[in-house]
Amino acid sequence: MPGLRSLLPVIVFTLLYAALSLSVSNSYYQLVLTLVPVWAVFGLSWNLLSGYTGLISFGHAAFFGIGAYTVALGQIYFDLSPWLLIPVAAMLGGVAGLLIGFPTFRLQGHYFALAMLAYPLAILYVFEWLGFQEITLPIKRDNPIAYMQFGDPRIYTLLALAMMLGTILLTLRIENSRFGMALRAIKQNEAAAEAAGINTLAWKLRAIVLSGAIAGAIGGFYAVVLLVVTPQSVFGMLVSAQALTVAMFGGVGTVWGPVIGSVILIPLAETLNAEAGSFLPGIQGVIFGLAIICVILVAPEGLFWKFRDFWRKRSAPRAAVISGAPDLPLPGLPLTNVVPASPARPRPERSQMAEDVVLEVRNLSRAFGGLKAVRDVGFKLRRNEILGIIGPNGAGKTTVFNLLNGFLLPDQGEILIDGRNMSGRKPHEICEAGIGRTFQIMRPFLRMSISDNVVVGAYIRTRTDAEARQMAAEAVARVGLSDISGRIAGELTTKELRLMELARALAGQPRILLLDETLAGLGHDEANEVVAVIQRLASDGMTIAIIEHTMQAMVRLVDSFLVLDHGAVIVEGEPEVVTRDSRVIEAYLGKKWVAHAPH
Amino acid sequence: MTQALEGFLQALTAGLLIGAIYGLMCVGLGLIFGVMRVINFAHGDFMMLGMYAAFYLFTALGIQTTFGNAVGPFVAILLAGPVLAVFGYAVHLALISRVSGTRSSALEGDGHYAQLILTLGIALILQNGGLIVFGSVLASIRTPLSSSAWELGPYFDISVFINKARGIDAIVAFVTMALLTLLITRSRIGKSLRAAADNPTAATYMGIDVDRAHRVAFALGTGITAIAGGLLATNYPFHPFVGVEYVIVMYAGVVLGGMGSIIGAFWGGMTIGLVQQMSTLVLPTQLQNAAIFVVFLLIIFFRPQGFFGRMVERT
Numbered sequence: 075m076p077g078l079r080s081l082l083p084v085i086v087f088t089l090l091y092a093a094l095s096l097s098v099s100n101s102y103y104q105l106v107l108t109l110v111p112v113w114a115v116f117g118l119s120w121n122l123l124s125g126y127t128g129l130i131s132f133g134h135a136a137f138f139g140i141g142a143y144t145v146a147l148g149q150i151y152f153d154l155s156p157w158l159l160i161p162v163a164a165m166l167g168g169v170a171g172l173l174i175g176f177p178t179f180r181l182q183g184h185y186f187a188l189a190m191l192a193y194p195l196a197i198l199y200v201f202e203w204l205g206f207q208e209i210t211l212p213i214k215r216d217n218p219i220a221y222m223q224f225g226d227p228r229i230y231t232l233l234a235l236a237m238m239l240g241t242i243l244l245t246l247r248i249e250n251s252r253f254g255m256a257l258r259a260i261k262q263n264e265a266a267a268e269a270a271g272i273n274t275l276a277w278k279l280r281a282i283v284l285s286g287a288i289a290g291a292i293g294g295f296y297a298v299v300l301l302v303v304t305p306q307s308v309f310g311m312l313v314s315a316q317a318l319t320v321a322m323f324g325g326v327g328t329v330w331g332p333v334i335g336s337v338i339l340i341p342l343a344e345t346l347n348a349e350a351g352s353f354l355p356g357i358q359g360v361i362f363g364l365a366i367i368c369v370i371l372v373a374p375e376g377l378f379w380k381f382r383d384f385w386r387k388r389s390a391p392r393a394a395v396i397s398g399a400p401d402l403p404l405p406g407l408p409l410t411n412v413v414p415a416s417p418a419r420p421r422p423e424r425s426q427m428a429e430d431v432v433l434e435v436r437n438l439s440r441a442f443g444g445l446k447a448v449r450d451v452g453f454k455l456r457r458n459e460i461l462g463i464i465g466p467n468g469a470g471k472t473t474v475f476n477l478l479n480g481f482l483l484p485d486q487g488e489i490l491i492d493g494r495n496m497s498g499r500k501p502h503e504i505c506e507a508g509i510g511r512t513f514q515i516m517r518p519f520l521r522m523s524i525s526d527n528v529v530v531g532a533y534i535r536t537r538t539d540a541e542a543r544q545m546a547a548e549a550v551a552r553v554g555l556s557d558i559s560g561r562i563a564g565e566l567t568t569k570e571l572r573l574m575e576l577a578r579a580l581a582g583q584p585r586i587l588l589l590d591e592t593l594a595g596l597g598h599d600e601a602n603e604v605v606a607v608i609q610r611l612a613s614d615g616m617t618i619a620i621i622e623h624t625m626q627a628m629v630r631l632v633d634s635f636l637v638l639d640h641g642a643v644i645v646e647g648e649p650e651v652v653t654r655d656s657r658v659i660e661a662y663l664g665k666k667w668v669a670h671a672p673h
Numbered sequence: 674m675t676q677a678l679e680g681f682l683q684a685l686t687a688g689l690l691i692g693a694i695y696g697l698m699c700v701g702l703g704l705i706f707g708v709m710r711v712i713n714f715a716h717g718d719f720m721m722l723g724m725y726a727a728f729y730l731f732t733a734l735g736i737q738t739t740f741g742n743a744v745g746p747f748v749a750i751l752l753a754g755p756v757l758a759v760f761g762y763a764v765h766l767a768l769i770s771r772v773s774g775t776r777s778s779a780l781e782g783d784g785h786y787a788q789l790i791l792t793l794g795i796a797l798i799l800q801n802g803g804l805i806v807f808g809s810v811l812a813s814i815r816t817p818l819s820s821s822a823w824e825l826g827p828y829f830d831i832s833v834f835i836n837k838a839r840g841i842d843a844i845v846a847f848v849t850m851a852l853l854t855l856l857i858t859r860s861r862i863g864k865s866l867r868a869a870a871d872n873p874t875a876a877t878y879m880g881i882d883v884d885r886a887h888r889v890a891f892a893l894g895t896g897i898t899a900i901a902g903g904l905l906a907t908n909y910p911f912h913p914f915v916g917v918e919y920v921i922v923m924y925a926g927v928v929l930g931g932m933g934s935i936i937g938a939f940w941g942g943m944t945i946g947l948v949q950q951m952s953t954l955v956l957p958t959q960l961q962n963a964a965i966f967v968v969f970l971l972i973i974f975f976r977p978q979g980f981f982g983r984m985v986e987r988t
Contacts (some may be wrong), residue, residue, distance in 0.1 A: 359801025
């Protein structure tokens with residue numbers, strides 16, 4: 075639950091707004107006061123999906139319009155009350171969210187945004203064709219209150235305000251829960267979220283269902299307030315744009331953004347319309363447009379974030395001391411100079427390990443068009459083994475990892491985790507089965523702190539958020555980043571990012587770790603530190619497959635090698651044997667060096 | 674039977690003719706979108722400005738008296754292109770460049786949010802400013818050609834009519850498209866555009882001024898769409914809010930063709946034109962546009978990279 079500190083401004087704002095609206099008697103201004111929370115709620119519903127996940131929806135009018143028409147048609151044809159119909163509208167909005175989300179979430183980025191554009195517009199033309207050009211809600215003189223019709227327009231404002239308060243509280247609750255964390259992780263790096271065990275499709279569907287339900291409800295209420303519904307006024311592009319505008323103007327990805335945007339923009343637009351619309355039609359649109367442009371040039375991420383940054387800068391001197399703390403390794407863990415000349419631990423005996431195959435890969439193949447990136451690869455990973463996967467650039471190493479953790483579907487072959495074939499499963503399912511991974515090109519959640527990055531990886535194993543925090547803290551400690559765990563990922567060095575990715579993978583309590591060039595881009599000492607961390611994990615019983623080019627580090631680290639070239643396994647075996655193999659030398663250095671190799 | 678076939682051929686012809694204009698329209702947007710990856714909501718309104726530019730060049734600036742009623746409109750339309758290109762160049766310089774290109778990487782979501790809201794703001798100003806300046810009366814660039822037709826046939830009792838203005842529109846559209854393709858593939862500036870689109874970072878390292886390439890793309894795209902708008906105006910009356918109706922057609926075409934492909938955008942627009950006209954054979958007229966969106970959705974679901982696009986992602 076959000077704490078009292080975050081609730082206080084919400085409650086104060088709501089009370090002040092209620093007091094203001096009660097003191098206004100002019101019915102036109104009262105309508106404006108009603109519309110502010112209405113569009114704020116619509117903006118919040120948009121923000122819930124697009125602000126947090128980063129998937130921009132141009133089509134929120136679809137949900138809004140469905141809600142509005144549900145209330146209008148329900149009252150006309152079935153004589154039902156809006157008190158009943160608005161919840162129905164919310165339900166239908168949610169169902170529409172599910173129906174739209176399920177196919178559309180396969181698309182990414184701009185494709186998603188543009189596909190969303192098509193839904194409300196297609197519906198708009200269908201409604202026009204069905205002859206619902208202009209629907210007027212009947213006035214109920216006998217029992218107006220039962221039909222949400224009030225003589226005093228202030229009651230509409232209070233109702234709208236209540237809906238806004240409810241939506242804000244819901245959003246705040248989501249923001250601070252694993253739901254919100256999952257959505258933010260998706261926004262910053264969807265693939266990494268999936269690999270960290272987040273079922274991205276399920277969370278996105280939840281977000282769009284909830285978002286659609288809120289939009290449907292507020293669309294229904296809008297119909298009650300205006301009493302007239304036309305396809306253009308509820309399904310039109312300007313309606314979708316309204317949601318974007320208030321949210322982006324105020325600030326995306328925060329509960330306050332749509333509220334700020336709506337409080338400023340709606341009265342501005344309405345006042346301009348009332349004051350100037352009569353003698354110079356269009357002038358209000360021009361001024362409105364100018365206002366938006368000016369603000370966005372000054373604060374491209376919205377007003378809220380601008381103010382927050384300004385506020386932070388003022389209180390910066392105190393914060394700087396904390397973030398400036400040196401990142402010392404954990405006491406009791408001598409990270410530097412720990413690298414031994416010989417392997418850090420006794421290699422387990424082959425015969426002893428043979429029984430315990432935790433990961434077996436058989437005949438794995440994958441082609442991209444005509445290029446066979448992975449051909450018939452097979453190997454076994456035994457408990458507590460460190461397997462080094464090496465090979466020249468383009469040999470298919472990372473592709474093997476992508477096949478193993480479900481980013482890519484294999485054309486053929488089996489991936490047996492504890493004897494169970496997991497080939498073709500989604501990355502989060504494979505994560506759940508016990509495989510964690512890091513990335514060659516790092517995929518941090520750049521705008522989140524180290525602990526938040528890692529906690530995303532812990533959700534898969536935990537029921538409560540407190541448990542997840544605990545588990546994440548342990549994972550951060552295991553890689554030695556506890557002292558700086560509050561820092562934002564965007565400010566970290568490569569080494570710290572590599573360790574953070576490692577911690578994120580560890581938080582899901584994997585039994586097998588796939589490390590993709592974890593030492594790339596590190597200096598000699600830094601690489602040694604990371605190697606020490608990996609060795610410590612191995613001595614704690616972790617099974618590891620690692621891709622790496624630095625042979626010096628690899629020879630010290632691994633129990634056996636798998637050498638790939640042109641997508642196929644050319645040699646497999648112990649380091650001493652593999653490094654002398656003529657095929658390996660040829661693959662790396664070319665034919666003429668084979669002769670120079672020590673035999 | 675003959676009647677049905679005749680209706681079909683007539684719809685097909687109408688689709689091809691309007692499709693050529695839609696294609697050109699989409700190419701303008703596709704150029705901007707492909708090179709800059711900016712969703713420009715004001716593009717329909719740039720096209721609206723192109724229509725009015727052609728209209729005033731024709732009526733007020735003496736092109737009608739100099740070139741006459743048959744050739745005049747097309748001269749005015751082709752001149753509207755450069756006029757709007759200059760306008761697009763200025764808009765990019767003053768506004769768009771502040772939230773896109775090399776400046777966008779520091780912003781949340783690569784600046785997409787800021788770009789969207791900025792172009793929405795520009796659209797609002799152009800639409801409502803248009804209302805103030807041009808008024809709400811429908812305008813059109815009528816020529817004597819708009820109301821006469823060539824008859825193909827009759828062959829086996831079937832004849833197809835081609836509206837003369839639309840026929841010339843389609844030819845102008847194809848020629849413009851061909852010239853643009855030459856410019857993009859052959860010229861130095863075209864190469865820098867393609868490089869900036871393909872990999873902005875690498876292009877910067879190779880000494881290409883990516884922001885300038887973006888500006889050129891923006892100007893070129895605006896000019897091309899303005900010409901398409903002018904061609905459209907020979908048969909369809911327009912008003913200051915006409916942009917909203919077409920911006921969706923444009924995006925549908927661009928996505929159909931595959932983002933980043935210029936020729937793809939042209940065929941995408943052509944497809945939209947065909948779908949729109951052919952759907953009248955089976956659907957009520959009001960559902961014409963709904964049909965466009967349904968086809969649009971189907972194609973992005975089954976082939977999200979479009980006809981000519983490709984998708985790449987590295988891990």
